[in-house]
Amino acid sequence: MNWMLLIIGGLFEVGFATCLGKAKENSGTAATLWFIGFFICLSISMFLLYKASQTLPIGTAYAVWTGIGAVGTVLIGIFVFKEPADFWRVFFITTLIASIVGLKFVSSH
Structure with missing residues (x-):
């Protein structure tokens, strides 16, 4: 279950990075709405990382969370x-994905 929370948290990390990019492209009310989306996704992502790290090693949880966010954002x-x-770019994204999967397999949880 905590691995699922971590994966979902990583996807929300992609969400907050995407909202940041879209806010940069817009102005006025549209930019404000993208910033609101950024803060919502950021809050959910951090909360899910916190919940997952209660039972998973923090080093593994953080590496997987940021890896999912990095790959998804790219x-x-x-x-x-x-x-x-x-x-x-594709080569290094692929090696990052392999590293994330490897961390999952060598994790004791």
Whole structure:
């Protein structure tokens, strides 16, 4: 169950990074709404990391949480914000995913 909370928390981390990017693209009321979304996603993400780290080792939980956020944010950058998807970016995203999966398998919880 705590691994699910951690994964969902990582997805909300992607959400707050996405909201930050969208706020940068907008102004006025639209930017304010994106900032509100940023703070909501940030709060939920941090709370879920906190809950998951009550039973998972904090080093593993934090690494997985930030890894999910990093991979998800790069993918959102590529697909939503039209950032480049060159070979080396995809290669290092793949190694990051392998590292996240590896941490899950070697975790004692």
